[in-house]
Amino acid sequence: MAHRSASGSDRSPHPGRSLAGQLQHLDALRRAMARRHSLNPADMRLLWLLSDDRARTFREISEELNLEQSTVNRQVNSAARANLVQISDDQPARLVLATKEGIAAFDQDVDRSLNGYRQALERMGTEHTAEFNALLAEFIEAYRDIVQPDEEP
Template sequence: MDAAAECTEALGGGPGTDPARAVATAFSRLEAHRRGWEQRTPLGVAEMRLLWLLRSAEEWTLRDITAHLGLEQSTVNRQVNAAVSAGLVTKLRTPGQPSFGFRASDEGVRRFEACVGEVLGRYQHALDALGEDAERFVDLLDRFVDDLVAERPGAD
């Protein structure tokens, strides 16, 4: 039994399942496959997260990156320096600025886009299979996620 089937079985998904459990089962299956895709990509999760952030034209300081990613400064420092050494990130010194700035290198952007393109291609294939329902699906999913992650008084 593969990981996705184990998730479905553990959540009790299947025909006749209540809608909340069916959604949990579908997300669980998606997450299991997403993790598999991440493990097969040439870039690691940390590199992808960093390049996602740094691919814009603006420069980011270590402090900015730390705050945005919600990680320890030492972790960010190690990940950024490794990405600089690998040629994925460019370290910049802006005159008059006390801190170094960082931005994705051209090679980093190229490799990031190649990895993201593979996953986006899978998503597009699945959307194409929905035909004319694809746009409605995206709208409903966006609304669902917005409501799911909305802060609720008294909720953790």
């Protein structure tokens, strides 16, 4: 269906409009899934970063998550109170490491999300799943070239 511009002339809908709507819908569904998680999004991001078993300073966390230092301080201290991370005062720079309880909660929430994706992909069937993943990867690469033309992937 053609859309009318402000001047009243007919024009075709923008080719990105449908994609933007689909991505908005996917984002809403991802937020609905996140409400089923035991961890909040800030704890998920922090534990995702620390899931490689490498301790990090507050500054490294700030840089790697692209967050303000004050935000990192607040989130790490909250996660420590919940026993999701431990903070070491042994070094000149305080180090943060995920606890076993934190990693277990993180793994449980990640598994819940991945199982949701798996079930949806299974409904699509093997052939459509492969095509979908290939086209999505191709789109992301093309979009990255536009959004971040001078950055490494």
